[in-house]
Amino acid sequence: MQTLDVIVHAISLASATSRSYELRAVDGALPPFDAGAHIDVHLGPSLVRQYSLCNSPRESGRYLICVRREDAGRGGSRTLHRDITVGRRLRISPPRNHFPLVTAQxxxxxxxxxxxxxxxxxxxxxxxxxxxxxxxxxxxxxxxxxxxxxxxxxxxxxxxxxxxxxxxxxxxxxxxxxxxxxxxxxxxxxxxxxxxxxxxxxxxxxxxxxxxxxxxxRFAPKARTAAGDEIATESTAEFSAEFTVRIASTGIGYPVPADRTIADVLTANGVEVELSCEQGICGACLTPVLAGEPDHRDEIQTPDERAADNQITICCSRARTPELLLGL
Known part of the structure; x- marks a missing residue:
């Protein structure tokens, strides 16, 4: 996964519970971004969180994020508020955008x-x-x-x-x-x-x-039922059943049990995949689907993209068919 080295150039209070963090490149220039983009911020060996860029896309020398402290959250905001100081070096991802401005009057x-x-x-x-x-x-x-x-x-x-x-x-x-x-x-x-x-x-x-x-x-997945869908249906159980993912480049198939994700199974078997949020809200793990029908459980694809069934978030989505053929 490509990352960028940045330094925390400034920190300011944005509200009673929020802080703004200005990030600048350690060396060279930062990649440009479009409004609506976010970055991954690496805060620890297994602590990667996504934050939207809130400055103008016309500003080429810095990224600005604003983080509200959530003491009951998953730890990212607490770490930023408690441990990150001016001058600290961080690793981040290049900007990604699944929430762009569209053409409209x-x-x-x-x-x-x-x-x-x-x-x-x-x-x-x-x-x-x-x-x-x-x-x-x-x-x-x-x-x-x-x-x-x-x-x-x-x-x-x-x-x-x-x-x-x-x-x-x-x-x-x-x-x-x-x-x-x-x-x-x-x-x-x-x-x-x-x-x-x-x-x-x-x-x-x-x-x-x-x-x-x-x-x-969304900054977090929608609340789901115990079965895994936003709205339970009579056929929900079969959607959570075991299925197989097959890798196109090798032809090898791997069973995915009901209690494990596709990403879990692939990484356990040495298949290299890109992961970040592991909640279906960032898009880092979108993977081509060459055959089979995904059961989409992400928050980033549009209705049209879901209907196309040609990519899947392997961190959270499953299958509606016995097998998925992935473009890996």
Missing amino acids: QHVLVAGGIGITPLLSMAEALAARGATFVLHHYTSSTEESPLLERLQVSAFAERTTVHHSDQGDTIRTGLPTELLTPAPDTAVYVCGPDGFMTHVVAETTAAGWQPGQIHTE
Whole structure:
């Protein structure tokens, strides 16, 4: 897996519980990125976490991430807040983007909490090109609003509305005005906690927006049933049954038990694969499917990409057929 060496150039307080980290290259230049991109940050031997870039894509000399401390999380934010100081060297991945801006006449950006990070980069890019857009940021309070000061002094401050739930202004009291009625040639982008995103997507869909107009990025997988699907069905059990993955380059097949992932089985048998989040939210392990039907359980592929059935996230997805032939 390709990595870049960076140094923590600056750390600043972004809210009562969030910090911004400015990363610069140790040697040479950083690769360019597009709004909506994220990077993997290597924080320990088996601690790799994904963070969205929140600065303008026009800035070529640095990457900026903002991290909210989650004491009940998986350890990445605690490590960053507790152990990472200015001058520390880190390894990161080049930027990847599964949440890009699309071509549209208008854009509506809706963020919940720390979900502002990729949308802030989008707002910077849209403002730079003179595009038509609005940004709504929902937070619990002024003190808990990540990057609020930056929003207030930005070139798009007049197109930004910040909502605070401690003032009775929440997404559950009603959608932003721009989302109450579907508009043609308009793209909607949503990022934030799972419950927030699920509510926004459900309400916009009920209002008549088409699925192709709504673009999302999750920081964690959707809540699933014990069987592994968001919604249990009568046929769920067979989707979690043992199946075989066959490697096209060698012809060797490997059984994948119900309690192990494809990635687990392949790495245990010496097959080299690329892994990062291992939750289906980053795209690092997307692998070509040459035959068979995947049971997609990731959060990054679009409905059209899932319907094509030509790639699979081997860290979490399974098979709907007895065998999958992978392009490895």
